[in-house]
Amino acid sequence: MGYLDAIQNITIADIKLDLMRTAYDNDEALLNKFDPRIVIIWSAIFVIVPWFFYEPEPLFAMLIAALLLAYLSQTSIYLLVLLIWGSLSNIGFIVILSSVVYWWQGGPGGLRGAVVDNSVALLPFTMKLTVISVVSLAAFSAMSPKKLAKGLLSLGVPRPFTFAIAYGYRMVPVLVEEYHDLVNSLRLRNKAPEKSGLLRWRYYLYLLKLSIKAFYPMAFNVAKRSRVTVEAMETQGFSHSLGNEASRELRLGDLQILPRDVTFMLVSLLFVVVVSVFL
């Protein structure tokens, strides 16, 4: 039991750190080096592009490229695994359901054939979904909050929204800590199930229940904090800045599209052309 607990402790601390790294340590991330507007437009394009391909080969090439990009942008491995697992299990469910229905209706080839057929049929779709999730994850997690907010602001997104992004980044570590503290506080006052069952499922179910229960107090505490925040923002001239042109210009002043931004865009488009012609 001690062994399992040790693993569990390490992973919680490590997952926390890994997420923090994804969110905050963007200095080396490839996609953070470009102008934020280019990255936003680029990711918008690459969320659409996969839908124009129907063969598995070019999609596979794109998936590889997307994963490479995610790697260079230091995307959290936990988030990637979660996303990929999410799309695979989603598709897997569709495959099983459709196959069972097919088999139920007495289609030729039996259950096994149906599973194979349906999987092959859904493979491109799966890959498309995975490519766009990986691309957007890489783009949005690589950009520093400041850059992301700036990029969106210059593309015409209202300032309260872009402010919310920066504020969100400020608050995430606070929330994570608060949540962890609340779960711990609940653990010290609850009783763990006496029999933990096969693979300790009862114990994990119990932890799951606690982690759900901790949400409400967290939301409550956060709401309490925000009272001061709103007052403080008022004293710092936030509402004044909303309609202030000078303030907007200061925020966007140093945005500049450099040759490397253009190169990045062109290389990406070239890649798509190559993929579509040769694969």
Add this chain to the structure above:
Amino acid sequence: MSSTTITVDDLTFRYPGSDEPVLRNVNVEIDSGEFTAIIGGNGSGKTTLCKAFNGLIPHFFNGTFQGTVSIGDTVTTESDVSGLSKTVGYVFQDFENQLVQPIVLDDVAFAPKNHGLEDYETRAMRALESVGLEDAADRFIWELSGGQQHLVALAGVLAMEPQFIIVDEPAAQLDPHNARKTYEQLREIQRETEVGVIAIEHHTEFIGDYCDRLVMVADGDVAWANRVDVGLNRVEELLDADIHPPQVTQIARQLPNKQGTLPSGRYPVTVEQAVSAFPTGSPKGDPPVKPDGRGSDETLITVSNLTHGYPTLREGRKTVLDAFDLELYADSRVALVGANGAGKSTLLRLLTGLESPDKGTVTVLGNDTNDTLPEELAEETVYIHQNPEEMFVEETVREDIAYYLESRDDPDVDERVADVIEFLDLEDIADRDGRLLSVGQQRRASLAIGLATDPTIVLLDEPTGSLDLQSRREVTRILSRSVTRTETVVVATHDLQLVAEWADRVIVLGPNGILADETPQSVFQQPGLLEQAHLRPPQVVELSDRLGIDPPSLTKSDIVDRLATQGGR
């Protein structure tokens, strides 16, 4: 730069939905050439008054507002909050919530940018330099310590180059070492730039050491405004408002035959003044009898060869405790003191089993924490969080107290809950939502949640942190009483007055492990040791040291006795 004056003329203010005005016909003038302290009991209206200076009242909180407040020539009702923010800066008590940008420099530049000031970056850097944080400009806010975050909030206000800075209870959220640093910073800013500093404060020892003028707010009105040394001498009035004058002032007042007065006829308000006023010489007292920290020989907790740390974003794994050994015995009151980051909280969490040691073992009442779930350890060991908010998960304090018992299907929950509520005098708040109480009430309620489990060991993290003096007294009283119900109480704290009055064993943690493990008496005899651990002894100990009283007195009554004998000779 000539000075500016805040003039409050016949101000009356009532919050919407309330029948009674918070402020009644207030008249006061505050000059930017001074460091002003504003004191007053809880709910006296001091924070409301200060929010009238920067226009939050009446622009943000609309209520019934009569009279005028002007900053120099500007009348607040004719300006607005963001306009006034250029002249009056405000550092909130919950300063963490004032920081809204992820990166330090961006946060400091937030206000200048909002006002469209082109030199925002220079302003921000200059402000950071003036609080000594220029090296932290590119760091994330969450990487900083509480003390540094407070300075960032202060820099954010300074970046607007205001004429006044209002700081709301800095000593409440900061540990004494950082609070003192903040006060030194504020005084320097005030002296060098002639920015008026207004501190809302109830720690009169800081006021005595750093401020020039004292404004007393009582019942929604300014009762009086005096020079600090005059104001702090109005001992009766302060005590009536639950404000404790500095220890030295109280000692002077208790000394017979006016032995403790200054040539001016007033009581001293700083240790410095007291040293010159009080009878000199070296009164040798009998060392008071104190237990040696081992109430009994029964060992409850054993920590052996413990190494523990946590992963950090940029510097790999940081080791907090290294090859650490400790034994805690039954029937003792242990105080764990040391600088921030020395591992006090980490050690407490390890004792609860919420964290497992990287290396070594922690044994609590015979259970190795590696092999025992925290839920099981919690049957005998209670941990009370530094931030009492994290202890409230139900809708009333009563339900929160019952939570533990109910999860264990205790047959007489109601009875035991009622018993704890009565024991801690919590009847008045038992049916309210814990999260909406004041910090002092929250603290008392969190102690009740802990004691309801009938623990053998109680672990408390900063039980007197951010408390006003009355709540502090209350909590200290509960601590003393709770010892009758438990075997051992371990308190991690910065509050050396609590240590002096309560503990019988003090463990001083330094960066490389235990610096000292002794009785409070002997720890306080080593000023070098305290300094090393970023601790400052209570005034009574400092005074004993300066007056050559050996061993030092730990309480006011003790030093009064000893000085009185001396003087009478």
